[in-house]
Amino acid sequence: MTIAIIVFLVLIAALGVPLFVVLGAGSLIATYAAGLDPAVLLIEMLRLTSSPNLIAIPLFTLAGVTLARGGAPQRLVQLFNTGFGWMPGGLAIVALMSCAFFTAFSGASGVTILALGGLLYPMLVGENYSKRFSLGLLTSSGSLGLLFPPSLAVLLYGIVAGVSIEQLFTAGLVPGTILLVMLAVYATVTSRRVGIARHPFLFAAFVSAAKDGFWDILLPVGIIAGLLGGYLTVTEAASCSAAYALLLESVIHRRLNTRALYHEIFRETCVLVGSLLIILGIALGLTNLMIDAQLPMKILAILEQDVQSQLQFLLLLNVFLLAIGCVMDIFSATMVIVPLILPLAQRFGVDPVHLGIIFLANLEIGYLTPPVGINLFLASQRFREPMLNLFRASLPFLLIMLIWLALVTYLPYLSLWWK
Amino acid sequence: QAGDAYVLKFATLAPQGSTWMNIIDDWAKKVEKESQGRLRFKLYPGGVSGDEPDVLRKIRFGQLHGGAMTGHGIGYIYSPVRVLEIPFLFRSYDEVDHVRARLMPEIREGFRKNGFELLGWMEVGFIQLFSQEPIYSLEDMRKRRIWLWQGDPLGTAFFKASDISPVPLAITEVFTSLSTGLIDTTIAPPLGAIALQWFSKTPYMTSIPVMDGIGGLLVSRKFFDDLPQDLQKLLRQTGEEAGNRLLVETRRDNEKSLKVLKQHGVTFTNEWKDSDAVLYDLRDRAAAALAKDGYIPGELYARTRQDLEEYRLRKGKK
Amino acid sequence: MIEKTEHYVRNRSWKAKLEFYFTRVESTLAISGLVLMLGLSLAEIILRNLFHASIPGADILIRYLVLWVSFIGAVVAVRERHIKVEIISIWLPEIWRRRLERPIFLFSAVVCAVITLAAVRFWHQEWINVPPGEKWITILGIVIPLSFFLLSLHFALRFVIGPRSRERKA
Numbered sequence: 001m002t003i004a005i006i007v008f009l010v011l012i013a014a015l016g017v018p019l020f021v022v023l024g025a026g027s028l029i030a031t032y033a034a035g036l037d038p039a040v041l042l043i044e045m046l047r048l049t050s051s052p053n054l055i056a057i058p059l060f061t062l063a064g065v066t067l068a069r070g071g072a073p074q075r076l077v078q079l080f081n082t083g084f085g086w087m088p089g090g091l092a093i094v095a096l097m098s099c100a101f102f103t104a105f106s107g108a109s110g111v112t113i114l115a116l117g118g119l120l121y122p123m124l125v126g127e128n129y130s131k132r133f134s135l136g137l138l139t140s141s142g143s144l145g146l147l148f149p150p151s152l153a154v155l156l157y158g159i160v161a162g163v164s165i166e167q168l169f170t171a172g173l174v175p176g177t178i179l180l181v182m183l184a185v186y187a188t189v190t191s192r193r194v195g196i197a198r199h200p201f202l203f204a205a206f207v208s209a210a211k212d213g214f215w216d217i218l219l220p221v222g223i224i225a226g227l228l229g230g231y232l233t234v235t236e237a238a239s240c241s242a243a244y245a246l247l248l249e250s251v252i253h254r255r256l257n258t259r260a261l262y263h264e265i266f267r268e269t270c271v272l273v274g275s276l277l278i279i280l281g282i283a284l285g286l287t288n289l290m291i292d293a294q295l296p297m298k299i300l301a302i303l304e305q306d307v308q309s310q311l312q313f314l315l316l317l318n319v320f321l322l323a324i325g326c327v328m329d330i331f332s333a334t335m336v337i338v339p340l341i342l343p344l345a346q347r348f349g350v351d352p353v354h355l356g357i358i359f360l361a362n363l364e365i366g367y368l369t370p371p372v373g374i375n376l377f378l379a380s381q382r383f384r385e386p387m388l389n390l391f392r393a394s395l396p397f398l399l400i401m402l403i404w405l406a407l408v409t410y411l412p413y414l415s416l417w418w419k
Numbered sequence: 420q421a422g423d424a425y426v427l428k429f430a431t432l433a434p435q436g437s438t439w440m441n442i443i444d445d446w447a448k449k450v451e452k453e454s455q456g457r458l459r460f461k462l463y464p465g466g467v468s469g470d471e472p473d474v475l476r477k478i479r480f481g482q483l484h485g486g487a488m489t490g491h492g493i494g495y496i497y498s499p500v501r502v503l504e505i506p507f508l509f510r511s512y513d514e515v516d517h518v519r520a521r522l523m524p525e526i527r528e529g530f531r532k533n534g535f536e537l538l539g540w541m542e543v544g545f546i547q548l549f550s551q552e553p554i555y556s557l558e559d560m561r562k563r564r565i566w567l568w569q570g571d572p573l574g575t576a577f578f579k580a581s582d583i584s585p586v587p588l589a590i591t592e593v594f595t596s597l598s599t600g601l602i603d604t605t606i607a608p609p610l611g612a613i614a615l616q617w618f619s620k621t622p623y624m625t626s627i628p629v630m631d632g633i634g635g636l637l638v639s640r641k642f643f644d645d646l647p648q649d650l651q652k653l654l655r656q657t658g659e660e661a662g663n664r665l666l667v668e669t670r671r672d673n674e675k676s677l678k679v680l681k682q683h684g685v686t687f688t689n690e691w692k693d694s695d696a697v698l699y700d701l702r703d704r705a706a707a708a709l710a711k712d713g714y715i716p717g718e719l720y721a722r723t724r725q726d727l728e729e730y731r732l733r734k735g736k737k
Numbered sequence: 738m739i740e741k742t743e744h745y746v747r748n749r750s751w752k753a754k755l756e757f758y759f760t761r762v763e764s765t766l767a768i769s770g771l772v773l774m775l776g777l778s779l780a781e782i783i784l785r786n787l788f789h790a791s792i793p794g795a796d797i798l799i800r801y802l803v804l805w806v807s808f809i810g811a812v813v814a815v816r817e818r819h820i821k822v823e824i825i826s827i828w829l830p831e832i833w834r835r836r837l838e839r840p841i842f843l844f845s846a847v848v849c850a851v852i853t854l855a856a857v858r859f860w861h862q863e864w865i866n867v868p869p870g871e872k873w874i875t876i877l878g879i880v881i882p883l884s885f886f887l888l889s890l891h892f893a894l895r896f897v898i899g900p901r902s903r904e905r906k907a
């Protein structure tokens with residue numbers, strides 16, 4: 001019976017029923033089966049309002065949409081072309097770096113794709129990177145930088161697991177950088193292979209482009225400085241970015257010159273954010289049902305029976321966490337799974353700080369795995385591409401991330417060298 | 420519930436493996452054993468069921484049946500109990516125990532009228548100020564950016580009375596905000612300051628406690644009244660034992676935590692410049708505001724104060 | 738990424754007009770919410786940093802505005818585009834995709850209607866149980882039943898109106 005229902009849900013999703021309706025139908029069936037009141041689904045939905053970083057989502061989206069409409073991508077293409085065009089894979093590397101910074105600063109809520117995707121995509125395509133490579137790069141970069149400070153995911157793990165948050169950030173530096181380097185190398189090799197043109201460096205052209213793009217570049221610089229210097233919180237950074245972007249495009253670049261354009265920008269933001277958060281709200285309800293059925297606990301009980309060595313444990317842990325990453329978002333997973341795996345990990349002699357890095361690395365990959373892959377949703381909405389295409393495009397990146405995951409898991413030294 | 424088997428779904432913010440959760444685990448095992456499996460617990464620790472108001476909603480719709488609540492959640496069920504949390508009221512645990520014992524029948528009744536059975540009483544313990552600059556007076560406090568637990572009427576009343584404008588935040592955002600400087604002062608029991616790692620950002624702790632944090636083991640009457648008499652009795656009796664153990668262990672852990680804090684170089688500031696009269700005036704104004712909002716009846720506060728005065732007099736005479 | 742919202746051949750039936758005007762009101766509501774959210778959060782930053790003060794209740798209002806903006810935004814998205822998996826349907830010929838639209842809209846309308854019923858009961862319980870000082874927060878929370886009601890209404894309207902006329906390329 002359960003299998004029949006799941007097959008039915010997968011089928012209607014594949015036929016084009018909106019995802020939130022599919023998840024909603026699944027949740028309703030599951031509450032009925034568990035003998036629960038369907039009103040419990042709404043409790044979780046209301047919980048959206050207790051998340052302090054939620055407001056960052058619409059405001060960063062607004063900033064991203066405004067910049068994209070105001071022609072920032074073109075100005076930045078020009079600037080990067082003149083500045084880094086001489087490097088092989090220069091633009092792809094710049095894209096990776098900016099995504100990593102942005103994810104760390106925006107709390108890994110998936111905002112990166114909304115705010116930067118629309119900006120970077122035309123830049124990459126404009127530089128003759130293939131559509132597929134560009135989509136893959138941007139979709140997978142949406143969660144890059146999850147391990148860098150002041151990532152919310154790291155903070156949450158530290159609090160739930162009772163591990164020092166500073167230690168976690170220190171531990172995440174090398175693994176996070178390794179992933180960046182691996183992806184940058186891949187990008188460079190690809191750009192060499194397909195023969196992306198390298199431009200000679202012309203100082204005059206660079207200065208002229210820098211003048212045009214100066215105010216755009218100031219935004220990420222300002223945000224990073226504001227956050228690192230302790231002048232801004234993530235949510236404040238979000239509202240400042242939105243205000244700055246609006247001011248920039250209307251006063252300095254004067255690209256927003258009609259009321260209709262403002263209307264368009266705000267409307268597009270509402271629709272983008274709306275189609276995302278309604279899924280998030282319903283997914284929270286579904287997670288609640290899994291917790292209620294103590295499903296994760298049961299899976300772990302099975303896991304516990306067959307494991308003898310640390311190596312075996314780590315292998316199974318990765319399989320388990322990757323599976324969790326397919327169906328749960330990172331924040332619910334942290335709250336539910338960490339308290340369960342912590343005692344197990346300690347039994348097999350895994351350092352809790354190292355465990356944290358493994359856990360977060362797994363769920364960083366989970367952003368890319370269907371059916372619940374936040375990056376796939378966001379990218380699908382932002383780039384208006386079917387999720388399957390995006391998943392295919394991200395496969396090479398996913399592969400690299402899996403290799404990275406193996407490195408991080410089986411070489412604890414990478415995380416714990418400073419201890 | 421089919422047949423004779425009952426399942427009590429019970430939630431708490433206390434993390435798995437903590438002293439609190441271990442005691443609750445023991446309690447669950449004991450109940451299951453002594454009822455020969457007729458009453459079992461399903462535990463949802465570590466906040467997996469959400470914040471306390473969320474747990475209360477789930478109880479309302481029958482998804483959960485009970486939980487270990489702190490004053491924050493209790494305020495949503497039967498707010499007058501929080502008279503025990505009024506700032507600058509108690510000076511020692513003796514005083515707390517004495518006054519609470521006298522109020523207990525009334526508290527039990529209050530919960531019952533609001534759809535809950537109080538199984539056991541526990542405590543978060545004395546709550547102290549942790550700050551990045553030393554605090555010796557209310558004037559110092561006004562210069563600080565202090566955290567307020569979002570949506571807490573008691574905290575709001577206190578800060579309003581003391582003319583401090585706090586920064587309301589969810590508990591999960593406190594640590595980051597201490598790092599970024601959005602807040603530079605927070606309040607917590609020593610145990611909590613360590614568990615949440617706030618102390619690593621706050622080199623100073625005021626020795627005088629601001630208030631005593633309360634807590635209770637609660638179960639909905641919808642569930643409780645359905646149980647056969649013998650199971651009701653078992654749950655009440657074991658719940659009370661668990662509560663007493665929680666009370667003792669929490670106080671001991673808070674005591675231990677003070678030593679840990681000292682080892683980590685946290686400076687305790689003992690001297691307080693304001694006279695007691697200033698603090699008492701503040702306390703009374705906060706209480707008056709809470710009475711006006713109907714959160715804590717003025718009459719109850721007056722009675723509590725009187726009990727306390729009498730106790731202090733008697734103790735002073737000894 | 739500058740794309741125009743999809744164009745439709747003008748459909749002058751009263752149902753289509755009803756849908757059009759409803760969507761217009763809703764998008765105005767969502768946009769106003771977003772503007773208010775931005776304004777309030779900026780005001781909060783300025784007050785906090787320059788005057789050590791804050792607007793009472795503003796942070797809660799802002800969070801509920803997120804809910805208003807996004808859930809009403811989700812209603813507007815019915816007429817534009819919701820996130821879909823559509824692994825099969827992208828392979829189907831155009832004519833079959835159009836034939837599938839009505840059943841999909843009907844199914845979506847039914848699911849949203851069932852959630853609406855649950856949401857109404859949920860909201861009612863909130864209203865009864867909320868402490869007096871927080872009634873205004875519960876009023877803000879009415880967006881949940883309201884948006885699911887509007888979602889089912891829009892899906893039902895789409896079901897009645899039927900598949901869109903062929904898209905005109907801009």
Ligand code: NA
Nearest residue numbers: 325326366372
């Ligand atoms: Na996933």
Ligand code: NA
Nearest residue numbers: 325328366372
């Ligand atoms: Na995921």
